[in-house]
Amino acid sequence: MPGVPGGYVEAGDKWYYILHPRPAYILVTEYGGRVNFMAASWVMPLSEDPPRIVAALDKASFTMELILSSKAFTVNVLTIDHVDFIYAAGTTSGRRVDKLAVLGAEISRDTVTGVPRLSKPRPIGVIEASVYRVYSDVAEDVHLIVADVVAAYADPEFFNEKYGWDLRKARIAIHAAGRAFTIPGGLYIAKKLAAKH
Numbered sequence: 001m002p003g004v005p006g007g008y009v010e011a012g013d014k015w016y017y018i019l020h021p022r023p024a025y026i027l028v029t030e031y032g033g034r035v036n037f038m039a040a041s042w043v044m045p046l047s048e049d050p051p052r053i054v055a056a057l058d059k060a061s062f063t064m065e066l067i068l069s070s071k072a073f074t075v076n077v078l079t080i081d082h083v084d085f086i087y088a089a090g091t092t093s094g095r096r097v098d099k100l101a102v103l104g105a106e107i108s109r110d111t112v113t114g115v116p117r118l119s120k121p122r123p124i125g126v127i128e129a130s131v132y133r134v135y136s137d138v139a140e141d142v143h144l145i146v147a148d149v150v151a152a153y154a155d156p157e158f159f160n161e162k163y164g165w166d167l168r169k170a171r172i173a174i175h176a177a178g179r180a181f182t183i184p185g186g187l188y189i190a191k192k193l194a195a196k197h
């Protein structure tokens with residue numbers, strides 16, 4: 001490894017923590033009568049036109065396997081009140097246990113597309129996604145999933161269409177590293193330094 005510039009420490013194997021903290025979502029899917037969910041932080045908006053998201057999902061995860069067949073999943077946003085649930089969802093596999101039963105979770109199909117979402121714990125925001133394309137050869141460990149956003153909705157107590165999340169209330173669980181999570185700690189409105197393009 002080449003040295004790093006003076007005053008910095010090498011991030012090492014956990015280089016990606018440099019790009020954290022990132023919200024930790026719960027991805028829910030269903031195929032062949034099996035509902036499963038996992039924690040996922042490597043999920044982000046991809047495009048507005050058309051509305052798409054991208055997710056990097058472990059090829060070995062059961063959720064990923066189900067998504068390859070079902071082609072549909074929900075992205076569920078939880079608050080920090082459910083940090084233990086999120087961590088457990090991200091450290092146990094549906095291959096070995098029924099996570100719904102073990103973690104006392106419940107799902108609902110009262111969605112626009114019928115794909116299940118979490119109902120317990122209750123998400124403060126949900127995106128319903130339909131798989132557009134799967135890139136399997138960009139990494140050894142993950143599939144890169146590009147998915148259409150088919151529906152997106154949030155609890156009006158925490159979200160509005162103009163400003164997005166009200167960060168004074170929406171204590172979204174954000175993953176830092178390992179078992180460490182954080183929450184939005186302030187609201188800063190950026191000054192306009194340059195004219196908009």
Ligand SMILES: Cc1cc2nc3c(=O)[nH]c(=O)nc-3n(C[C@H](O)[C@H](O)[C@H](O)COP(=O)(O)O)c2cc1C
Nearest residue numbers: 038039040041042057058061062063090092093094
């Ligand atoms: C906070 C957190 C975030 C995670 N983010 C991702 C992610 O973005 N992509 C991924 O493949 N796995 C991620 N994981 C790991 C999966 O959730 C984990 O492999 C899970 O056990 C898979 O469960 P399954 O086999 O039931 O699908 C994350 C775990 C935690 C705790």
